[in-house]
Amino acid sequence: MTVLDTAVDMTTALGSVPLVGPVLTASGCSAFGQELEPFVDLTALGAVVTKSVQLRPRSGRPTPRMAETPSGMLNSIGLQGPGIDGLLAGELPWLAERGVPAFVSIAGTRVEDFAELATRLRGVPGVLGLEVNISCPNVESRGEVFACDPLAASDVIAAVRAAADPAQPVYAKLSPDVTDIVSVARAVTEAGADGLSMINTLLGLVIDPDTMKPVLGGVTGGLSGPAVRPVAVRCVWQVHQALPEVPILGMGGIRSGLDALQFVLAGASAVSVGTAVFHDPSATARVHRELAAALAERGFSSLREAVGYAHR
Amino acid sequence: MTVLDTAVDMTTALGSVPLVGPVLTASGCSAFGQELEPFVDLTALGAVVTKSVQLRPRSGRPTPRMAETPSGMLNSIGLQGPGIDGLLAGELPWLAERGVPAFVSIAGTRVEDFAELATRLRGVPGVLGLEVNISCPNVESRGEVFACDPLAASDVIAAVRAAADPAQPVYAKLSPDVTDIVSVARAVTEAGADGLSMINTLLGLVIDPDTMKPVLGGVTGGLSGPAVRPVAVRCVWQVHQALPEVPILGMGGIRSGLDALQFVLAGASAVSVGTAVFHDPSATARVHRELAAALAERGFSSLREAVGYAHR
Amino acid sequence: MSTSRAKGSYLTQPAPKASQPPVQREVEVVSARPVGAYVELTLAAPEVAQRAQPGQFVAFAVGGPMTANLLRRSIAIAGTGEGTVTVVVAPHGPGSTWLAERRAGDTVDVVGPLGRPFPLPGSGTTALLVGGGYGAAALVGLAGLLRSHGSRVLAVTGAADAARLCSVEELGAVADRVEVTTDDGSAGRAGRVTVAVDELIGESGVAYACGPMPMLRAVADAATAAGVPSYVAVEESMACGIGVCMTCVLPVVGSDGQTRFSRSCTEGPVFGGDRVRFADVGSLPWDVVGADAMGVVRP
Amino acid sequence: MSTSRAKGSYLTQPAPKASQPPVQREVEVVSARPVGAYVELTLAAPEVAQRAQPGQFVAFAVGGPMTANLLRRSIAIAGTGEGTVTVVVAPHGPGSTWLAERRAGDTVDVVGPLGRPFPLPGSGTTALLVGGGYGAAALVGLAGLLRSHGSRVLAVTGAADAARLCSVEELGAVADRVEVTTDDGSAGRAGRVTVAVDELIGESGVAYACGPMPMLRAVADAATAAGVPSYVAVEESMACGIGVCMTCVLPVVGSDGQTRFSRSCTEGPVFGGDRVRFADVGSLPWDVVGADAMGVVRP
């Protein structure tokens, strides 16, 4: 893939940080990027969004961890990962050496965890910014998910913004499983989020017809893939409508350049490709190419012109 | 289709009203039943759930009214229909003459509308009960949808239960677009709902890559079909878990008997087949047949035994 | 067309229902043949063939057993033979492309015949048939039926270019006269079908049209202006094809003079050309029955 | 297997990575042949063939361009020829059924070769190869490679019944000895593969197994009990096949003696038989690295 395979200027930004292109991986859907090397030029991506990391190494949940669903899948990985020490020692240097920008997703179950992670990531080479995965249970509030409560969500974001490197933009990753996503978006923006990532998975459940029990040990899981795309585009549309100045990293079911175009027209200035990578390991590069071609065909000379165009 | 094509007892009930079988149409997905006559024996269905009716005849929204989406569709019909007078004069007598039980879906934009509809339907021959479509904007609350607010939702249900024929069970049809569906379920049950219909469509949006504007004139629409099934099963599971004694009419993406089985195992005592009818006009009869066979294979002698089985 | 026309001033009556209900069948493709830009599929579907009347359509499930595309694709019936039904498919999006890739021996799931057929005129009436693109295919059966009822048949078939012309031979074999037009002049006369329609409408007692909406509108307007009744087969986006979803509506004036959002699948696809409010398709005029309940007020 | 075994007491080392990275290609099916209950597909996939090593697998996109099933299906490589790769597919759910319906001339989208190959023993070591059902197919290439490295090859292939036996001829052509077992006695000896394994493990210096999990466990246990190193190719449900999703994990003891949830796609599918904690698959033992952060405490 060449970044500039059309005349369209595909550069964009995450907050104040410039990106060579608008297509990123999605957290948890491309691990830490290394496994994609045989399939795509990682340096041509906007960034690798890394699997959400917590303070300690985590085993994740027992299997089965997934179920295929119509045009999507349900997952319950349980944030298996190396912990912040492992990330700082292993994956981030690997990416930095190759010049692959990392947008680091952080997760926790208490506000202080998030803040500590942000502190640990200050000034780390190659770390463009932080995506804050607030779709985690808040242990201090009977396990309610941070992202489902505007107050809890903004507590996390305020703490992260205060602790994080000022040069690193902080994006809040929102859950669609709320009655009013605009109110959550507004709350986290007021708390200091430099941008919003939308959407995380929808809460779903599949029952195995053979065992007659939920497929996943955790009972429910996160629904992703093209099945959820109309919900994701709706969230991006609503939030961009209400908060047009807030940058959005759009995601949820993007499989093709025309899918990505929907998110851009709805208000996203960059997109993440998640589940589609499982179907097509070179999906990120293909989506970039197809999006560039689609923009050119529609007479745009830059991606930026197209952001939010459907609202005009 | 014969109702008893296996040894399994497929009878069930909506509240206190017995049904010959657990498979119903879904409101708005089989009009008033008449067009299905060439394809299925309507009298063998649990009931025909009629398109939501309001007090006055409605033209519905201008076209385009739909967009196909991965494993689903988005619709924005705008409740086109004959109004309650038309329904009482035309469709309900047609169904009653043929002995086809009707579960009448009612809709409105103020509490009194719902109550008046319930009053008008008292004692009408062939009307088994009422499904209350509360996924409508509440004109008295800045257009917020009744189903998204436990208070507004229970106001509607209390008014309908008070006005309705005591012999007609009242089911509240819930929206999945809420942070906590259990709290809405609890509120409407306490307000007198005899059962719950779950789920209505998810709010979605599709942008047309050619016009670069939302496909639907109403911008957003309702997402339905197999794409949403994991969300629907999750809602049924959560509500049955919290309120095991409340009967549930399950729906959302049911296409096969095994899909229906998931809902039954999660806690639904009957199911509605909606979007699948567009793909296969005889889907309701096929789902009944396949569900009966699936129950038999799993050693159930009656549908009732399987209701909520996945929780045990 | 004025919205205030008096009830009695319409040249057409709404098309009556088909005589028989549809069936749903898994059928075999017996032949697949490219015709210009299209593919002609012939299906072994005796029950559909036996019931079909010109103007009706069938609806195909697309994409195979694992498909993510649940909505059926409606395709006009281009002809019926001994237990067979023929359709002409223009590959466009994923569904029609999949259909156009079917080969002899493949099976497809089909529902039909659907919709209302073209009403026939009094015997001996000269009929003008106008087809645009693959729309011409839907008129071949009608031409034969009209001839067998003693009508003189004048046919016009037009398209963007020669490859998109359809059924020229078939119409030639049965019609008394066939005019061909292409926008780019690559076959027949250069220009729109309207050039030929304007010439022929005067000798016609009834007009029939099938093709893109702007063409239907032009033919209907020309016919109405000439005082000739016309019937058009519209193509609205359909989710179900059988009348249960209400996605396929357009504003049509009923026999009582009132405009309703009518389902093009079950109340159409054939409508009186002077009854379709073409200019209002895709909008909600205040005088559509029930528009008031939507908050639309008389201007 | 005890979870507290000392680091040095393992008979196997973790299988090393493959020598070359995978590719993604749209390839043509050159032949499709039913073999008992299975279908053998041969693909023109020179780049995959050239890179493939025994024990690796490929991952297919299934369902065609309109598919609702997005996850790839992993299938073991049963052999490679002149620019071709052969796989044996057991039709089961929608994805494998679709694959089994492919015919010569069709194209499929494939990623591979994936996963770690079987490590080879010191030259001249007698090797016992045990295949269950279609799992036997994955051992054919290994048998050839071992023979060319001077190993004596003993093969056991078993299945529920004769129709589900696989690669008996192919193994017969290359192995020094082939034992066949079926649960129902419809071919070979009646019983499980273990009857033959128990007889042959004593003469073997290494064991390899591919097949259902209970069989892998039985073979690994028999080998370990006999002091023989074993390598098993596991079959865990996979969403991506390339190591990015973390769905395919199982508890495996690493070279440092610690148990981790290891990805069967990139750290497997070949694992040391004495390193897989079969009894703990599908659960979360307290001593898995990072279990403490999940709230699991040492009992």
Ligand SMILES: Cc1cc2nc3c(=O)[nH]c(=O)nc-3n(C[C@H](O)[C@H](O)[C@H](O)COP(=O)(O)OP(=O)(O)OC[C@H]3O[C@@H](n4cnc5c(N)ncnc54)[C@H](O)[C@@H]3O)c2cc1C
């Ligand atoms: C009564 C009727 C008769 C028709 N006859 C023919 C025919 O003889 N030959 C033929 O090639 N096509 C015919 N069409 C159009 C055909 O149904 C659409 O071209 C086809 O559905 C396009 O689907 P797609 O999957 O290729 O495109 P997509 O763009 O993927 O379709 C997406 C959705 O929009 C709908 N849609 C898209 N274009 C049209 C259209 N032009 N009209 C109606 N719905 C559309 C589809 O049905 C589908 O639901 C007819 C349509 C109708 C309503």
Ligand SMILES: Cc1cc2nc3c(=O)[nH]c(=O)nc-3n(C[C@H](O)[C@H](O)[C@H](O)COP(=O)(O)OP(=O)(O)OC[C@H]3O[C@@H](n4cnc5c(N)ncnc54)[C@H](O)[C@@H]3O)c2cc1C
């Ligand atoms: C490394 C490896 C090698 C394999 N080799 C072969 C082979 O040579 N021949 C063959 O026929 N099959 C093989 N399988 C199994 C094959 O991938 C599954 O049988 C097949 O995916 C079943 O898919 P389905 O669509 O038919 O069933 P479905 O039940 O519809 O599958 C649903 C989901 O579950 C997964 N799944 C279902 N069964 C299995 C299974 N047994 N193992 C892993 N995942 C499963 C599917 O991949 C899919 O994601 C292998 C699996 C793995 C992991």
Ligand SMILES: Cc1cc2nc3c(=O)[nH]c(=O)nc-3n(C[C@H](O)[C@H](O)[C@H](O)COP(=O)(O)O)c2cc1C
């Ligand atoms: C297997 C899997 C693992 C995921 N892990 C994470 C995660 O660790 N952190 C996170 O913020 N989102 C995670 N997600 C959500 C994705 O980043 C993304 O928001 C969601 O899947 C929607 O995009 P998609 O439809 O393109 O996959 C995960 C999704 C999947 C499918």
Ligand SMILES: Cc1cc2nc3c(=O)[nH]c(=O)nc-3n(C[C@H](O)[C@H](O)[C@H](O)COP(=O)(O)O)c2cc1C
């Ligand atoms: C075209 C269409 C129209 C609908 N109209 C109504 C309606 O009038 N009232 C209602 O309560 N639900 C309506 N629904 C929602 C369905 O009844 C059902 O709750 C939803 O579609 C999920 O089920 P499904 O996936 O089986 O379609 C409609 C759905 C569709 C697709």
Ligand code: FES
């Ligand atoms: S297409 Fe469903 S009503 Fe016409």
Ligand code: FES
């Ligand atoms: S299948 Fe995705 S990590 Fe193994």
